[in-house]
Structures are given as structure tokens and as C-alpha cells.
Amino acid sequence: xxxxxxxxxxxxxxxxxxxxxxxxxxxxxxxxxxxxxxxxxxxxxxxxxxxxxxxxxxxxxxxxxxxxxxxxxxxxxxxxxxxxxxxxxxxxxxxxxxxxxxxxxxxxxxxxxxxxxxxxxxxxxxxxxxxxxxxxxxxxxxxxxxxxxxxxxxxxxxxxxxxxxxxxxxxxxxxxxxxxxxxxxxxxxxxxxxxxxxxxxxxxxxxxxxxxxxxxxxxxxxxxxxxxxxxxxxxxxxxxxxxxxxxxxxxxxxxxxxxxxxxxxxxxxxxxxxxxxxxxxxxxxxxxxxxxxxxxxxxxxxxxxxxxxxxxxxxxxxxxxxxxxxxxxxxxxxxxxxxxxxxxxxxxxxxxxxxxxxxxxxxxxxxxxxxxxxxxxxxxxxxxxxxxxxxxxxxxxxxxxxxxxxxxxxxxxxxxxxxxxxxxxxxxxxxxxxxxxxxxxxxxxxxx
Amino acid sequence: xxxxxxxxxxxxxxxxxxxxxxxxxxxxxxxxxxxxxxxxxxxxxxxxxxxxxxxxxxxxxxxxxxxxxxxxxxxxxxxxxxxxxxxxxxxxxxxxxxxxxxxxxxxxxxxxxxxxxxxxxxxxxxxxxxxxxxxxxxxxxxxxxxxxxxxxxxxxxxxxxxxxxxxxxxxxxxxxxxxxxxxxxxxxxxxxxxxxxxxxxxxxxxxxxxxxxxxxxxxxxxxxxxxxxxxxxxxxxxxxxxxxxxxxxxxxxxxxxxxxxxxxxxxxxxxxxxxxxxxxxxxxxxxxxxxxxxxxxxxxxxxxxxxxxxxxxxxxxxxxxxxxxxxxxxxxxxxxxxxxxxxxxxxxxxxxxxxxxxxxxxxxxxxxxxxxxxxxx
Numbered sequence: 001x002x003x004x005x006x007x008x009x010x011x012x013x014x015x016x017x018x019x020x021x022x023x024x025x026x027x028x029x030x031x032x033x034x035x036x037x038x039x040x041x042x043x044x045x046x047x048x049x050x051x052x053x054x055x056x057x058x059x060x061x062x063x064x065x066x067x068x069x070x071x072x073x074x075x076x077x078x079x080x081x082x083x084x085x086x087x088x089x090x091x092x093x094x095x096x097x098x099x100x101x102x103x104x105x106x107x108x109x110x111x112x113x114x115x116x117x118x119x120x121x122x123x124x125x126x127x128x129x130x131x132x133x134x135x136x137x138x139x140x141x142x143x144x145x146x147x148x149x150x151x152x153x154x155x156x157x158x159x160x161x162x163x164x165x166x167x168x169x170x171x172x173x174x175x176x177x178x179x180x181x182x183x184x185x186x187x188x189x190x191x192x193x194x195x196x197x198x199x200x201x202x203x204x205x206x207x208x209x210x211x212x213x214x215x216x217x218x219x220x221x222x223x224x225x226x227x228x229x230x231x232x233x234x235x236x237x238x239x240x241x242x243x244x245x246x247x248x249x250x251x252x253x254x255x256x257x258x259x260x261x262x263x264x265x266x267x268x269x270x271x272x273x274x275x276x277x278x279x280x281x282x283x284x285x286x287x288x289x290x291x292x293x294x295x296x297x298x299x300x301x302x303x304x305x306x307x308x309x310x311x312x313x314x315x316x317x318x319x320x321x322x323x324x325x326x327x328x329x330x331x332x333x334x335x336x337x338x339x340x341x342x343x344x345x346x347x348x349x350x351x352x353x354x355x356x357x358x359x360x361x362x363x364x365x366x367x368x369x370x371x372x373x374x375x376x377x378x379x380x381x382x383x384x385x386x387x388x389x390x391x392x393x394x395x396x397x398x399x400x401x402x403x404x405x406x407x408x409x410x411x412x413x414x415x416x417x418x419x420x421x422x423x424x425x426x427x428x429x430x431x432x433x434x435x436x437x438x439x440x441x442x443x444x445x446x447x448x
Numbered sequence: 449x450x451x452x453x454x455x456x457x458x459x460x461x462x463x464x465x466x467x468x469x470x471x472x473x474x475x476x477x478x479x480x481x482x483x484x485x486x487x488x489x490x491x492x493x494x495x496x497x498x499x500x501x502x503x504x505x506x507x508x509x510x511x512x513x514x515x516x517x518x519x520x521x522x523x524x525x526x527x528x529x530x531x532x533x534x535x536x537x538x539x540x541x542x543x544x545x546x547x548x549x550x551x552x553x554x555x556x557x558x559x560x561x562x563x564x565x566x567x568x569x570x571x572x573x574x575x576x577x578x579x580x581x582x583x584x585x586x587x588x589x590x591x592x593x594x595x596x597x598x599x600x601x602x603x604x605x606x607x608x609x610x611x612x613x614x615x616x617x618x619x620x621x622x623x624x625x626x627x628x629x630x631x632x633x634x635x636x637x638x639x640x641x642x643x644x645x646x647x648x649x650x651x652x653x654x655x656x657x658x659x660x661x662x663x664x665x666x667x668x669x670x671x672x673x674x675x676x677x678x679x680x681x682x683x684x685x686x687x688x689x690x691x692x693x694x695x696x697x698x699x700x701x702x703x704x705x706x707x708x709x710x711x712x713x714x715x716x717x718x719x720x721x722x723x724x725x726x727x728x729x730x731x732x733x734x735x736x737x738x739x740x741x742x743x744x745x746x747x748x749x750x751x752x753x754x755x756x757x758x759x760x761x762x763x764x765x766x767x768x769x770x771x772x773x774x775x776x777x778x779x780x781x782x783x784x785x786x787x788x789x790x791x792x793x794x795x796x797x798x799x800x801x802x803x804x805x806x807x808x809x810x811x812x813x814x815x816x817x818x819x820x821x822x823x824x825x
Contacts, residue, residue, distance in 0.1 A: 056745075056777040111745045111777060116594045116703045117695075118741075124485035124699075125742055128626075142593045146701060149596065153616060153625070211582065212592030240582055241592055440599070 039369045040155040040447025041131045047106040048099075048368060050075070050355070051126030053137035053147060054161070058114035059242055059268050060139040062302045063347045067139065067161055068109060069340055070348035074355035077335070078105045085335040086356060089328040089384035094363040101362060108132060114139065116146035123147050127154050133368045134159060136354055139347065141165030141214040148177040155447020157370050159354040162347040164266075164298055165214040166221065169398035170437030175444045176370055178377055178392065180357065180399045181350045184214070185432055187297050187317040188221035190403035190425035194315060196229045199260065199293055206258035207236035208249055208273060210265050218264040222297055234258040239265075239273075246273040250280050259287040261294045270296060271306035278310040299406050301345045304418040311408030311418060318404045320349045320386055321421055329386040343416050353385045357392070371444035389427070395434035397441065403430050458645060465728070466638045473627065480743055484626045485698075489738045491633035492694045495640045497718040497730030499687020502644055503680050504716070505725035506653060508660035509559070512567045512712050513574025516554070517547040517685040519581065519707035521692025523588070526595045526702045529617065533605035534597070536617045536624055536632065536697040540690060547689025548682055555681035559674060562663065574712055581704040594703035617697045629698040636694065637731075640687060645727055647683070656680050717783075721790055723797030732798050740783050747775035 043049070052071045055064035076082045080097035087095055099105055108130040110122030119137075126132040135151050138144040138161035145168055151158035152174040160168055160179040164187070169179050195203075205226055209215040215238070223233050234256050239249050250273070253261055261282060265273050277283075277294055285292040296303075299316035322333045322343040332352065336344040344352070361376035362368050378394035387401035405423040412418050468475075472490065476482040481490075500514050521543035528539040558569040581589040589595055597603075597615045617624040624632055647653045658666055659673045666673050696702055705711070714737065722733025752768045752775065759767060774782045794800045 057780075061777075108746060109748045109776075115705045116701060117705060120699060120701065121485060121489065121742060122746070125483065125746065128485055129480065129483035142703075146594060146596075146703075149701075150699075211586070238583075240579070 038446070038448070039371075041127065041133045043103055043131075043133060043368060046103055048101070048103040048362075049126075049130055049132045050105060050107045050358075051110065051123065051130065051132035051135040051137075052107055053110045053112055053119060053123050053126065053135055055114040055139050055143075056111040060114050063139045063162060063267070063300070063345070064112070064137075066302070066345045066348040067137065067351040070336070070344060070352040071107065071136070071355060073336060073339055074352045074359075075105045075107055078355070078359050082339070083331075083335050086328050086332050086352070086385055089331050090356065090360070091383040092360050092364070094360050095356075100359045101366060101368070105359070110137075112137065112139070112143050112147075114143060116143055119143045119147050120150050123150055124154070127151075127156055132156065134358055136351065136358070137161045138163045141168055141217070142212050144168055145172045145213065148172070148174050152176045152442070152445055155370060155445040157358065157373055159358050161351045161354065163214075165217040166437050167213050167217060167439075169396045169439075170217075171439040173396050173439045173441055175374065175397075175441045178354070178357075178374075178397045180354050182317075182319050182401070182403055182430070183398070184218040184221040184297070185437065186403050186430040187218070188225035189430045189432070190405055190423075191222070191295075191297060191315070191317050192225035192229055193425075194405045194423055195226065195295065198315065200290070201230040203231045203260050203290070203293075204234050204258045204288065205231050205260045205262050206234050206253050206256055207262045207264060208246070208253075209236055209238050210241055210269055211238040212241055214266065215264045218297055219262075222262055222264070222295075231260075239269075242269065244272060246276050247280070249273075250277050250282070253277075253282065254280070254285075257287065259290050259292055261292070263294065263296050265296070266298055266300075267303065268306065270303050274307050274314070275310050299419060300347065301343075301416065301418060302347075304408060305415060312410050314408045315422070316406055318346055318406045318419065318421075320346045321404055321406065321419060322349075323417070323421065324386065324404075326384075326386060326388070328384045332386060349386060356385065357382070370446050374444050391427075393434065395441075396437070396439075398434075400427050400431055402427050453649060458649065461727070462642060462645060465641060469634050469638055470631070472634070473630070479739075481739055484630050486738065486742050487627075487630045488633050488694075488698045489742070490735045491630065491637045492691050492698070493715075493718065493734035493738055494731035495633075495637045495694070496688055496691035497715055497722070497734040498637075498640055498644050498727075499684045499691070500715045501719050501724060501726075501730040502647060502656075502687065503684035504719055505730075506648070506656035506660060507677050507680050509562065509677060509681070510567045510716070511558075511570040511681070511684070512709070512716065513554070513570035513572070513577075514684070514688050514715050515707050515709070515711035516574035516577040517551060517688035518692040518695070518711065519577060519702070519704065520547045520550045521689030522696050522702035522706055523581075523595060523692075524689070525693035525696040526597065526700060527588075529597045529603070529696070529700055530601040531604065533603045534615070534617045534700075535605070536619050536693075539617070539697060540636075540693045543689045543693030544686045547692070548686045550689075551682045551685025552678070555678050555685070559677050559681060571709060571712070574707060575709055578704055578707040578709070581707060589702070589704060592704065594701050597700045615700060617700055624697050625699070633694050633698065636690065640690070641727070641731070648727060652676070652679070717787060719797075721787060721797055723799030726797070726799040729797050729799040736798070737783065740779050744775050744779040744782060745777070748772075749776075751775075 054067045055061055077085045077087050079099055108126050112119035112122055123135050134157045136159040141163040144160050144163035148158045158177040162181055164183055166183045166185050207219050209219040219236055237249055263273050282292050294314055296314055296316040299318050304311045333343050361373045365372040365376040377392050380392040383389045390399050390401040392399050403425045404421050406419045407422045409418055409420045472487055473482050504510055524543040524546040525539040528542045532538050554573050558566055582591055622628045655676045659677055663673055718733035718737050719730045723729025749772055752771055756764050756767050
């Protein structure tokens with residue numbers, strides 16, 4: 001900058017330098033709150049704080065709101081308020097409804113805005129300011145993976161909420177992260193046999209895929225399993241997230257010679273793309289002498305509500321459904337319904353269960369130290385939480401349980417009764433070796 | 449602030465500013481903002497807004513695409529981490545260089561127009577970069593998932609040194625997260641503020657103000673304003689690039705949403721809220737917006753019940769019900785109301801508010817004293 005003519009005098013540099021140095025030196029005492037603690041944010045009072053990090057604004061806000069309801073209900077049950085929900089059906093009886101390790105559960109909430117940046121900022125606030133010892137939440141695999149690696153670096157446990165990408169417990173898995181929700185690999189394994197029964201082994205599929213980690217993962221898994229059946233993949237087109245108008249992507253499907261459209265979309269994207277595909281008359285077409293079909297591999301009640309009439313008869317998979325008949329599901333649906341006046345979604349269920357599982361592991365470990373809690377969760381076999389006998393696999397921190405194949409109901413009895421369970425795929429059929437998805441857990445980080 | 453700037457005043461202001469920034473962990477703690485992540489954000493976005501103000505405040509060119517430079521800075525920084533190593537200094541330098549080059553290219557085209565056309569051009573460029581980062585450039589940006597440093601990256605200079613430890617940026621052994629990260633950002637903010645102050649007082653700054661007040665007149669006197677505006681645009685872009693790099697230095701993840709038009713709009717809000725064309729204003733504005741985003745959005749009904757617990761029950765419930773609309777997910781609503789109030793009643797932003805209060809004091813104390821004005825020299 002030759003244009004700046006006024007040079008600095010030696011004195012002013014010295015003066016400001018000295019002042020700056022002085023101030024820099026002072027606050028180093030504030031750099032750490034607790035050197036003596038055995039792990040980060042060790043609760044010292046009579047409460048323990050959880051961080052609920054969900055999308056409250058943005059494309060997945062509906063899911064986020066339902067997740068938050070479930071978390072609040074879980075905290076009530078852990079503290080002994082309400083009817084106890086699934087605590088009474090849970091196979092582990094460590095929790096007594098009087099908090100965890102003698103401490104009442106408190107919580108803080110945050111808005112992820114469905115953005116990795118905002119989610120990490122919010123999670124950091126919970127860890128650094130509010131002293132949260134566990135972060136949970138999600139509703140987008142991108143966000144979940146970003147927050148999971150943050151929790152690993154900071155040294156707290158992350159209990160993933162709704163995240164379906166293989167990468168969360170695959171290529172991007174972390175020791176401090178745990179997931180109850182299923183993944184696209186399991187969706188593929190469960191859905192493919194049903195697709196074969198309904199549509200036959202000789203089909204030509206066209207994929208529309210949301211262009212991010214979950215979409216890629218979903219597309220890969222569905223391709224893999226349908227091609228094993230003998231299907232042919234005509235094309236797989238990536239669409240930007242939140243596109244709104246999918247007509248430019250749907251028109252080419254008509255002339256591609258494909259007779260099945262696979263929509264690897266979620267949330268509002270799925271509502272829009274499915275509605276438009278139906279409006280374009282795809283489902284009334286006959287291609288290659290066969291009825292044209294649409295498949296939505298990951299279904300949710302909230303999406304079915306959004307798409308209305310158009311979901312009728314469309315196949316997909318689901319982690320859980322409130323209409324299941326086991327005791328755990330009924331207890332949860334009843335207490336959620338009493339509290340909020342409508343049945344819970346699968347997002348609410350997985351978040352509720354994750355909170356309970358974490359609390360139970362802390363109680364059994366007798367501490368909140370991440371490495372100990374993690375060991376209590378690893379290889380943990382349980383039942384009574386709505387999915388039948390379930391295993392938290394030690395090798396990748398992924399839960400293994402039955403997967404539901406669902407279909408849009410032809411004659412729904414109410415606005416919450418939109419999906420029917422076609423088949424409950426047993427756990428053995430969706431299990432895969434942990435090495436299949438790559439990645440490395442690393443070791444636990446206690447944050448000190 | 450409205451008083452004539454003299455070198456002594458400037459120095460005093462700089463020293464007070466530096467002291468205030470470095471002691472932030474202490475004086476922000478009572479309002480719940482004294483934790484490292486938010487402090488880092490204050491410093492980083494303060495720097496971003498300062499740079500933006502060099503362009504907008506001085507030349508009057510309203511860029512609606514500044515977030516693009518933030519994004520370019522972020523991606524460059526993460527790639528530097530991936531290829532060279534986790535030291536923040538090369539990352540910052542590379543980010544400044546890359547965003548500077550990017551700014552030359554965009555500025556060269558956009559600055560051919562002024563006023564609303566310039567704004568729209570920059571907006572278009574930024575939106576283009578955002579969409580590129582999401583689609584065509586996915587191999588470089590990793591799309592929606594965001595670019596991260598992985599253990600398998602080459603990291604020429606320190607790949608051997610790091611074993612199982614967390615992948616965060618380290619400056620000669622000091623991890624750039626938490627308070628050390630904040631001090632790193634704070635020092636850069638102070639340096640950035642110092643440079644901005646110099647530019648404000650320099651003949652170059654006067655030229656930029658001349659561009660703002662009347663470009664035609666400048667042309668008639670035979671001066672070509674384009675080199676000046678381009679220089680301001682590039683400097684401002686470099687500030688944004690550095691801010692983007694700092695975001696990644698404190699937290700090694702770069703996502704495309706940083707380039708979205710809402711992020712560009714945010715920096716405009718920060719500058720206007722604080723007071724455009726003032727040195728401190730944009731930094732205050734940035735702090736205010738980040739405070740709202742992080743603290744107000746975290747209030748839930750429980751917190752409100754605790755705050756209004758002193759009220760009798762029949763009052764407490766409606767009060768909580770009404771205020772809950774404005775906190776939590778409604779934080780943007782509060783911000784919107786505040787923004788409207790400030791633009792209507794204090795068009796010069798928070799800084800105008802301060803100077804009005806300052807003037808009130810001077811008038812009331814001056815009324816008692818003599819009516820004598822300072823003698824002319």
C-alpha cells in the first residue's frame with residue numbers, strides 16, 4: 001500500500017505492542033475450567049445435562065420438532081414423571097425413574113438449521129457453555145456426521161438421531177458416536193426381496209438421487225441389491241438438495257425405457273418429486289409391457305402426510321412404525337399420544353430410544369465418562385424398545401434389528417394412518433460384516 | 449466518534465479496541481457469551497464485517513456476494529490442511545491469496561457497473577459459486593457433506609507427527625480450538641482493524657470516499673475511479689477470505705452453505721446494524737447478530753419459566769407464551785424487529801446511537817460551562 005502515506009512511528013508500535021502483550025498474558029488462567037476432572041463436563045451438581053441438537057428451522061424442521069418432543073418425553077420418564085413409557089418394557093432394569101447415577105436429567109436445546117456449520121456451532125455451545133455431557137440429534141446425515149466428528153474431537157458422547165447414510169457408522173464412524181437408526185445397506189437388503197415379489201426380477205430402474213452423502217449411500221445400496229436380483233439400472237441422476245421443482249429431472253424418465261423410478265429423496269424433496277412424478281402420469285404408464293412403478297426407499301410418516309394421496313401403494317422401508325403390536329411400541333405410543341395428542345414418528349422413536357439407551361449405559365457403568373459409557377453400550381443386547389431383540393454392535397457402534405418394509409395405505413383411516421407394514425424383515429437378513437463399509441472407529445476421547 | 453480524527457485519538461481508539469477484544473472472555477461472561485466458540489465467531493465475523501465495510505462503507509458499492517469469498521477462503525484453508533499440514537499460518541496465507549485472485553476476477557467484471565447492477569452481479573456470482581460447490585465442483589468441495597481433513601490425507605509436513613489425536617489445526621503445538629483459537633482470531637482481528645483504520649485515514653481512503661460522494665465529478669477531474677474501487681474490492685475480498693480461513697482453523701470443516709446468499713445478506717445486516725462507514729460499527733453489528741443466533745436461539749420454555757419465575761402464575765404463563773415466540777426458533781423474528789427499529793430510528797446504526805448519547809452528554813455538561821468555543825488556530 002504505497003498509497004498510505006502516514007507511516008507508523010516507532011513509538012506507537014512499541015506502545016501498542018506493549019499494551020497488546022500485557023493483555024494477551026492475563027487471561028490464560030481462564031483457559032481451562034477443570035484440570036482435575038476425569039473427563040470433560042463431569043457433572044458435579046445434582047443434575048446432568050444433555051444437549052438436544054435438532055433442526056428447528058429449514059427443510060427438516062418437521063422431523064426436528066418431533067425429535068424434540070420425544071427427547072423431552074424421555075427426560076420426563078428418566079426423572080420419574082409421567083407413566084414411564086418404555087422404561088417399563090425395556091429389558092434392562094438398571095434405571096429406576098430417579099434420574100441417572102443419582103442425578104436428575106436437565107437438558108439444553110439448539111437449532112441445527114440443517115446446516116453443518118450451525119449444527120457444530122450449536123453443539124459447541126452446549127459443550128463449552130452449558131456443560132453437556134452427551135449430544136444427540138440429527139435429521140440429516142451430513143449434519144450428523146459433522147456433529148459426530150466434533151463430539152469425538154471435544155470428548156463427549158454423540159447419540160445419533162435420524163441419520164440413514166451408511167457413512168455415519170461406516171466410513172465416517174467415530175468411537176464416541178453411536179447410532180440406533182438403520183442405514184441404507186439394511187434398507188437395500190430388506191427392500192430388494194419384496195421388490196422382486198411385487199415387481200418381478202426383470203426390471204429397468206431409473207434413480208433420482210439427492211446429491212449428498214445420504215443420497216449417494218442410498219443409491220449405491222439400492223443399485224447393489226436390485227442388480228443382484230437381475231434388475232438393470234438405466235441411469236442415476238443427481239439432483240440438488242431442496243430443488244423444489246423436479247420436472248426437468250422427471251421428463252427424461254419417460255423416454256429412458258425405464259419401468260421403475262427410485263426416488264432417493266427425503267423430506268420436502270421427496271414430497272415434491274413424488275407428487276410431480278405422479279402428476280406426470282408415470283404411474284399410469286405401461287412400459288416394456290409392465291406397469292410403471294415408483295419406489296421410495298426411505299419412508300417417513302411426516303413425508304407421507306406431505307405427499308397425501310400420491311403415496312398410495314408405494315413401497316419403501318422404515319425403522320419403526322407406531323402401529324406395531326409389541327409392548328414397547330404400545331407403551332411409547334400411548335405416553336407420547338397422551339402428552340402431545342398424536343402418534344410419534346420414527347424420528348421421535350429413535351431419539352427417545354437413544355436417550356434411554358444412553359441413560360441406561362451410564363447407570364450400568366456408574367459414571368458418565370465417555371470411554372466407560374461406550375464400553376457399556378458396545379455389544380449390548382436389549383429388547384422391549386419397539387424393534388424386537390436388538391444388538392449394539394461393538395465393531396461399528398451400529399444397532400442391528402428388524403427392518404420394516406412399508407407401503408402407502410390404499411384406504412387410510414386417519415391422517416396418521418398412512419403406511420401399512422408389508423413385511424418385517426428379520427435382523428439376520430440385514431446383517432452385514434462391519435468391514436464392508438470401511439472406516440475406523442479410533443479410540444474413545446474423554447476430552448481431557 | 450464524530451469528533452475530528454487525530455493520530456492520538458486513533459491510537460487511543462486502537463489501544464482501547466485491542467484491550468476490549470482481548471479481554472472479551474471476561475466481560476462477556478456475565479451475559480452468557482464468554483465461551484470459546486462464540487468468542488471465536490465474534491472475532492471472525494468482526495473481521496469479515498470490517499472488510500466488507502471497507503468496500504461498502506467507503507465506496508458505497510453494496511456487494512451482495514461477499515460470502516463467496518468466505519467460502520473460497522474456507523475451501524482453500526481446508527485444502528491447505530489436507531495437502532500441507534495442520535499449521536494455520538500457511539492456510540491463512542493461501543486463503544488470502546486465493547480469495548484475492550477470485551476477487552480480482554469478480555471485481556473486474558462486476559465493477560463495470562455501479563449501484564443496483566453491481567449488487568445483482570455480485571449476487572449472481574456468489575450464487576453461481578454456491579451452486580458450483582454443490583454440483584460440478586463436488587470432487588473439490590465434497591458437496592453438501594462438507595470438506596473435512598481425513599486421516600488418509602497426504603499432509604506433507606506433519607502427517608508423520610500426528611497419530612491418533614484429533615484432527616484440529618495446531619500452531620506449533622497449540623491446538624487452535626477453544627481459547628487459544630480465540631486469541632489467534634482476536635490477534636488477526638486487531639491487525640485487520642489496524643489496517644482498516646490506516647486505510648480510513650489514508651489518501652487512498654479519501655479517494656474511496658470521493659467515489660462514494662460523486663463519481664461523475666471524479667471522472668471530470670480526470671481521475672479514473674475503477675483502480676481504486678477494484679483495489680477496495682480486492683482488499684475486502686481478502687478480509688473475507690481470511691475470515692473464511694479462520695472459520696476452518698478453529699474448526700476444520702468447510703461447507704457450501706457458507707456461500708449461500710443468506711450468508712452474504714448477513715454481513716450486509718451486520719454492517720448496517722452497527723453503522724456503515726464507521727470503524728467499530730460493523731464489528732458491533734457482527735457481535736450482536738452472532739449473539740442472537742447463538743444465545744437467543746437456545747432459549748426454550750424452561751429457560752423462560754426460570755426468568756419469569758418471579759411473576760405470579762396467572763401472569764407468568766401468558767408472558768412466557770408471548771416471549772417464547774421471540775426466542776428459540778423465533779430468534780430471527782427478534783432480529784428482524786430490532787433491525788427495523790434501528791433502520792427507522794437510527795439510520796446510522798448503533799454507532800449513531802452512541803454518538804447521539806455522547807452529544808447529549810456534551811450538551812448538558814457544556815450548557816453549564818462557558819459558551820466560548822475553541823479558538824481558531
